[in-house]
Amino acid sequence: MSSRPIDVAVVGGGMGGLCAAIGLLKHPNLRVQIYEAAHQFSEIGAGVAVGPNAQRALKLIGDSTEAAYLRLATHNKWEKHANTFFEYRMGMGEKEGELIVAPKNETGQATVHRAKFLEEFIKLVPKEVCHFGKRLDRIEELEGGRIRLHFHDASTAEADCVIGADGIHSVVRKHLLGDDPAANAVFTGSVAYRGLVPMENAVAEIGEEFATNSFIWCGDGASVTTYPVDEGKTFNIVAINSSYEKWEGPSVVKADYSKIAHEFGGWGEHVTKIIKLLDTDETAAWSMWDMPPASTYCARTIAMIGDAAHACLPFQGQGAGQSIEDAFVIESVLGLVEKPEELAYAFRAYDRIRRRRTQEVVKTSREMGEILALRLPAIKNNLDAFKENVQWRMDWMWHRDVDGERREAEIVFNRLRKGQSID
Numbered sequence: 001m002s003s004r005p006i007d008v009a010v011v012g013g014g015m016g017g018l019c020a021a022i023g024l025l026k027h028p029n030l031r032v033q034i035y036e037a038a039h040q041f042s043e044i045g046a047g048v049a050v051g052p053n054a055q056r057a058l059k060l061i062g063d064s065t066e067a068a069y070l071r072l073a074t075h076n077k078w079e080k081h082a083n084t085f086f087e088y089r090m091g092m093g094e095k096e097g098e099l100i101v102a103p104k105n106e107t108g109q110a111t112v113h114r115a116k117f118l119e120e121f122i123k124l125v126p127k128e129v130c131h132f133g134k135r136l137d138r139i140e141e142l143e144g145g146r147i148r149l150h151f152h153d154a155s156t157a158e159a160d161c162v163i164g165a166d167g168i169h170s171v172v173r174k175h176l177l178g179d180d181p182a183a184n185a186v187f188t189g190s191v192a193y194r195g196l197v198p199m200e201n202a203v204a205e206i207g208e209e210f211a212t213n214s215f216i217w218c219g220d221g222a223s224v225t226t227y228p229v230d231e232g233k234t235f236n237i238v239a240i241n242s243s244y245e246k247w248e249g250p251s252v253v254k255a256d257y258s259k260i261a262h263e264f265g266g267w268g269e270h271v272t273k274i275i276k277l278l279d280t281d282e283t284a285a286w287s288m289w290d291m292p293p294a295s296t297y298c299a300r301t302i303a304m305i306g307d308a309a310h311a312c313l314p315f316q317g318q319g320a321g322q323s324i325e326d327a328f329v330i331e332s333v334l335g336l337v338e339k340p341e342e343l344a345y346a347f348r349a350y351d352r353i354r355r356r357r358t359q360e361v362v363k364t365s366r367e368m369g370e371i372l373a374l375r376l377p378a379i380k381n382n383l384d385a386f387k388e389n390v391q392w393r394m395d396w397m398w399h400r401d402v403d404g405e406r407r408e409a410e411i412v413f414n415r416l417r418k419g420q421s422i423d
């Protein structure tokens with residue numbers, strides 16, 4: 001055992017970074033610091049769906065992270081929708097309103113208000129380990145193995161290892177991948193219009209069943225997702241147009257309602273009513289990017305997790321969930337490290353176990369966008385094929401044994417530590 005704790009720097013305090021830090025704090029062999037670019041930890045007010053796989057990972061990280069989720073989880077209101085994730089329905093054309101599929105799982109839909117969720121995590125991290133206004137500019141690998149982080153405010157910090165949880169424009173990823181084109185996220189052709197509406201307005205417009213339970217409306221080249229958040233006080237809308245060829249300028253901008261109304265002009269009555277609810281000053285347009293597959297998530301004593309490693313489209317509700325799964329596996333395996341020389345083994349074990357699954361999620365999330373937009377060549381308007389496909393792909397996502405992944409990572413780590421092959 002090392003005579004001093006091992007210093008772990010977590011760069012980025014979003015859901016992935018904070019969950020990793022909370023997990024790392026459990027291990028007496030580790031000393032954690034979080035470096036966040038913003039002046040405080042923050043998230044937007046929108047909702048985020050937390051699948052059963054992410055719920056299990058939150059429980060495994062600790063009772064406190066599970067309790068945070070349980071305090072905030074909002075479910076479908078009506079008994080008949082209790083175990084349903086979303087009802088997928090046709091949003092336009094002759095089959096408008098037709099139910100395509102309603103995949104179910106043990107908890108049904110579970111959403112949380114992002115900003116409130118993050119607030120709960122912040123309470124679990126001591127203030128003295130959080131450093132704000134620390135935008136990482138570059139990483140220097142020092143002789144002897146320590147890492148020096150250089151921040152935009154000209155300050156520096158040192159650590160034995162770094163976990164990059166710095167999101168879609170990750171500096172840590174660029175350090176790890178260098179000139180590889182996979183170092184940068186790519187525009188996916190989808191733009192999401194996101195809005196939050198007081199629940200009473202939504203009920204008045206579309207009725208209680210559609211406002212207080214989760215639905216996805218599918219149509220030519222686009223989809224519209226709605227669900228309740230914030231204990232049912234708010235109606236969350238994500239209308240995604242998947243027909244953009246390019247995107248220029250800032251990745252998130254204030255939305256122009258006339259443009260949204262034009263883009264969703266040919267949809268049926270129900271979706272038209274939802275789109276009308278986006279006619280507020282608060283609606284934002286988010287260009288949607290994802291990460292090409294990286295050849296590795298780590299090198300030596302530097303690793304990346306969450307969106308930095310594998311940002312994906314939101315069509316399967318899995319980006320944050322995958323960040324939380326990563327956080328659990330990486331904190332668990334780092335908990336086994338006894339001396340700085342073993343850090344690289346822990347990161348290789350994390351990479352070995354997590355890379356394949358998360359890259360598959362990126363790929364299938366793109367496919368799911370195509371399915372919802374009725375464009376996946378093998379499915380298009382064949383609603384039976386749509387149903388069958390969505391059913392199994394969500395089961396694959398939800399039923400992953402993340403504690404099994406932790407055990408596998410520990411096996412890989414122990415083999416590397418003993419000098420044994422993992423190939």
Ligand SMILES: Cc1cc2nc3c(=O)[nH]c(=O)nc-3n(C[C@H](O)[C@H](O)[C@H](O)COP(=O)(O)OP(=O)(O)OC[C@H]3O[C@@H](n4cnc5c(N)ncnc54)[C@H](O)[C@@H]3O)c2cc1C
Nearest residue numbers: 012014015016037049136167306307314317318319320321
């Ligand atoms: C429209 C939409 C809907 C979505 N819906 C869902 C859903 O329902 N379910 C789901 O699971 N996922 C969903 N996602 C995906 C989810 O939001 C992300 O996958 C998740 O937030 C990623 O968390 P993260 O911690 O990895 O990254 P982020 O949340 O991006 O956090 C990165 C943090 O790093 C900080 N940072 C960035 N650069 C630096 C730097 N250089 N130095 C220091 N700090 C830095 C940032 O300020 C930020 O705090 C959705 C995404 C979108 C766009």
